[in-house]
Each structure stands twice: as C-alpha cells, then as structure tokens.
Amino acid sequence: MATDLLKSAAQSPASKDGAPLSASQISSVVQEALSSIPFIDIHTHLFAPSFGRLCLWGIEELLTYHYLEAELFRSSRVTPEQYWALPKSEQADLVWRTLFVENTPISEATRGVIAVLQAFGLPTGHSALADARAFFASQSVESHIAGVMQMAGISTIVMTNDPLDPEELPFWQSGVPSHDKFRAVLRLDRILNYWNDHWRAVEAQGYAVDAHASGKSVSEVRRFLMDWAVRMKPVYMACSLPDTFEFPSDSINGLLLRDAVLPACRDLNLPLSLMIGVRKQVNPRLRLAGDALGRASLRCVENLCRDFPSNRFLVSVLSRENQHELCVFARKFNNLMPFGCWWFVNNASIVEEITRERIEMLGTSFIPQHSDARVLEQVVYKWAYTRRTMAPILAESYRLLSEDGRPVTFADIHRDVTRLFRSNAESFMDLGPR
Ligand code: RAT
Ligand code: ZN
Numbered sequence: 001m002a003t004d005l006l007k008s009a010a011q012s013p014a015s016k017d018g019a020p021l022s023a024s025q026i027s028s029v030v031q032e033a034l035s036s037i038p039f040i041d042i043h044t045h046l047f048a049p050s051f052g053r054l055c056l057w058g059i060e061e062l063l064t065y066h067y068l069e070a071e072l073f074r075s076s077r078v079t080p081e082q083y084w085a086l087p088k089s090e091q092a093d094l095v096w097r098t099l100f101v102e103n104t105p106i107s108e109a110t111r112g113v114i115a116v117l118q119a120f121g122l123p124t125g126h127s128a129l130a131d132a133r134a135f136f137a138s139q140s141v142e143s144h145i146a147g148v149m150q151m152a153g154i155s156t157i158v159m160t161n162d163p164l165d166p167e168e169l170p171f172w173q174s175g176v177p178s179h180d181k182f183r184a185v186l187r188l189d190r191i192l193n194y195w196n197d198h199w200r201a202v203e204a205q206g207y208a209v210d211a212h213a214s215g216k217s218v219s220e221v222r223r224f225l226m227d228w229a230v231r232m233k234p235v236y237m238a239c240s241l242p243d244t245f246e247f248p249s250d251s252i253n254g255l256l257l258r259d260a261v262l263p264a265c266r267d268l269n270l271p272l273s274l275m276i277g278v279r280k281q282v283n284p285r286l287r288l289a290g291d292a293l294g295r296a297s298l299r300c301v302e303n304l305c306r307d308f309p310s311n312r313f314l315v316s317v318l319s320r321e322n323q324h325e326l327c328v329f330a331r332k333f334n335n336l337m338p339f340g341c342w343w344f345v346n347n348a349s350i351v352e353e354i355t356r357e358r359i360e361m362l363g364t365s366f367i368p369q370h371s372d373a374r375v376l377e378q379v380v381y382k383w384a385y386t387r388r389t390m391a392p393i394l395a396e397s398y399r400l401l402s403e404d405g406r407p408v409t410f411a412d413i414h415r416d417v418t419r420l421f422r423s424n425a426e427s428f429m430d431l432g433p434r
Contacts (some may be wrong), residue, residue: 020407027395029413034387034394037414038155039421040431041379042314043238043273043340043370045160048179049141051171057144057376058136059129062116063092065375067109070289072098080285093129101126108347112381119151119380145376149181152379153387155422156431158183158235158370163228164190164201172231183431185273186234188261191221193239195252213252221260229268235429236314237265238273243294243319245276247303266310271428274301275342277318293318293344298325305333312428314367316342323354327361337428339367346372346382351389359397364419367428 021029047054073080076098083091099110117124123131149157161184162168190198195213202209207224209217225237239261248254265272276296283290301315312335317326323345330336338358341351351369358366368390371382394416398408425431 016410018409018411020402021398021409021413023399023402026398026402026408026413027391029410030395030398030417031391033413033417034391035153037417037421038153039383040156040158040425041152041154041371041373041383042158042367042425042429043160043185043275043316043372044157044379045372045374046157046182046376046379047159048176048182049145050176050179051168054168054171055141055376056374057141057148058139059132060088060092061375062113062377063095064088065109065378066286066288068095068099068113070286071107071109073286073289075099075103080287084287096129100128108385112378112385115381115384116377119384120377145181148376148380152371152383154371154379154383155181156183157181157379158185160185160187160238161232161234162187162190163205163224163232164198166201178233184232184234186225186228186232186237188225188237188239192253192256192261193241195256213255218255218259221256222264225260225264226267229264229270234270235431236271236273237261238275238314240275240278241296241300243277243279243296245296245300247300248307262308262311265312270430271312271314271337273314273316273339274304275316275318276300277322278343295319295321298322298329301326301329301336302332305329305336309335311335313337314339314428316340316370318342318344320345320350320354324357327358330362330366337365337367337424338362340370340372341368342370343372348385348389351386352393355390355393359393364416365424366420367424368420 046056049055069083072078072083072095076094078094083094086094099105099107100113105111105114114124117128117132120135122128122135149155159182161172163172163186191202196211199209199211199213199217202221202224205224207220208215209220213221228234246254247257261272264270276298277293279292279294281290282292296317296319298317301313304311305313314337315326316339317323326338330338340346341354345351345354346369355368358368369386371379371386373379373382394413398413402408
C-alpha cells in the first residue's frame, strides 16, 4: 500500500525542534506527516453499518463500482441490458474477467482494486477472485470498518444522505443511531434539481408544497430542511449541479436555493456544498455510469459568494477547464472553500495539476481531496493515491521556499498538512462533537 511505502521512506531523522530542514529531510518529513496525520474524508457515498444494505463493502461491490462498469462496456460485447440482468456475483465475475484477466488493469479505477487486494495481503493475479471472496466473506463489518479506516489513514467519513431517497428514508425514520466515525450530509439534489419529480415526496412527509413551488412551498421547504437538520445533524448541505446551472435565476431551483436553502444554512450555521458541472444521464443505458460533464460558467459561484456573505460555500467543479477560475474566485471570497478533485478529474495527472495550481494560488487555504468512495475499501487506494500524488508536490513547494530564503521546519510541515487535510474542514464545517 502506498501509505506503507510513504512510511518506510520516512525514516531519515529530522529535527522536531524547529531547526531548518535540508532538502532530503523535507521530503521525508512531508511523507511522514502525510502518513501519520489522520485525514477527514469530507465527501463519500459510504454509509455507517446501521444503514444495512446501503453500507457497501467487499469484492463484489468493488468490482461493480460504476467507474469500472463504464470501462467494462468499452472492452466487452455485453450490452448494458444483459449486464443489468445478471446477479451481482456474475456482474463481478464479468468485470473481473474482462478488465483484470483479458486486459491489464492499468486504468486508475482498475488499479485501485489491485491496490486494495494487495493492501489486504491478497493475491492479485488472474485467479485472485476466489481468495478475495473468501477473505471478505470472513470479515465482520464493524471491525472491518475500523481496520480499513486505519489503513486509509482517515478518522472521519462524511456520508451523503438524501431525505427523499426511498431506500434511505426508512432508516432515518426508525431513528438510525449515530456512529462516531461517520457524519451526515443533507443532500438536496432531488429538491433543487428535480422538484417536479419529488415535490410529492416532500408533501408526503407532511409539508404544504405544490408542483410550482408557489404559496407556502418555499417556507415549507425551509421547514423541511430545518426538521431534517435536527434529525440528521449534518455537517453541511449539498447539491450536485449541471454545467448549465445559473444563479440568480427565476427557476424553481433558483427560488428554493435563495429563499429556503441559503436561509436554512445560515440559521443552522452550515456550509452549502455545490458540486458543479455534471451532465446527468448522457447515456441512460449505463445507469449510474451514464453521467458526463460540461464546462460551467462560475458566475454562479461569484454571485453566491458576493451576495450571500453570511453563507459559506464548499465548491468542487467537474470540468478541468473550470479549476483555475475556481481558484481565482477563492482569492476573492473567503466564504468559498474549494475542495477535492471530483470524479473525472480524480486521476493522478489531473490531480497533480489542480493541486499545484491551488497551492500556488491559495497556499494551504483549500481542501485538496475527498474520496467519493461508494464502497468502503476504496478509501484505502483513493487515499493512498492522494498521499502519493501530494508528497512530491508539497516537498517541491517547501524546497522552493527554502531556496528562496525561508527555512522550513518539521512544525511548518505538520501544521500545513493538518490544515489541508483536517482543520480547513473542521473550521469550515460543524465538525465538533455531536
Ligand atoms: O463520483 C461519483 O460516484 C458520482 O457518481 C457522483 O455520485 C458524484 O460524486 C456526486 O456526489 O454526485
Ligand atoms: Zn459524490
């Protein structure tokens, strides 16, 4: 596992007493800080075990991750319809055979599965699937979660929780217990993006709303959010948005955002996370794997940050072309926190580019990464990859700084890594004890 590589590389003694570090010490202290400071994973699709079947883990789930399904259809003649008709274990067999046996798993997502197998000391060759199945079948979920989080070097997993998801709702309604490692997020996509399809579900929960979001609807949505915040204790509210998103706007989405979501966030002192640039279902046959991206206009971010200074915005953008603009807006508005390299830009080459750009423009005042994991063990490879990409970038920044005349110390590096991967999140969100 990359974290172990980092640990073993971090052996050379380095002073903790504030003495300037030499170039070779800088890189070992960076690696040591990255591997010893536990990170906060601020956006995942993982669930605590009390959410039952929504809590995904194990090899079948790893192999049927939608990032891999998208790759399967490029290398197999199976049609999506034939694939969806298979039981999960046969889907996993097919993905394994196609992407790991008949082809070499060199894509980021396939390599991630190999890294997970290796991290657990499992075989990684063509016939590895049977051993992996036996291994995961013998795990018990709570201790497995603790072990996985330890391996990934993360202390907190932030979930994505949708109060209108018919699969998730019953768990909340029956009073799901809180978990010390998992925190909730109130996700708003169904309300903000698909009001037409979901207002009846809001109504069914006892709120006086209508199809046009007229009359009392807006104040009722605000009441809905306040009630759900009490139930979920979210650390932020969140919405993914299309590349065409504009704000302000007279649409239902603009109205609900301005008059229900933003005031509720202010009342609750919660940030709003906006993930901008998705083009949903460009190929619906691929289901979850059928979304793509588009370049957005970030005027919406500018308008929100300027016109709502008492709100805080966590923003991630999906298009590579929007990343630089996001940094510029973050320099203008301190209520804007850029976070993560999301989905299609979460590939080492692009992560590297985005992270260098952010450091150059924002220093340590951003949150470099989230995992977006949907299957528990993915945090092992995704965070190992983040550390691996981050180490040379940070080391290079410190090397340049010492060359330019400012000595760098052990304490500097530890403070910065803590800020990037923990305290920016802690101070931007309500991450204190519940
Ligand atoms: O990365 C993903 O898994 C996507 O399918 C999305 O869920 C995205 O991350 C999102 O949160 O909308
Ligand atoms: Zn996500």
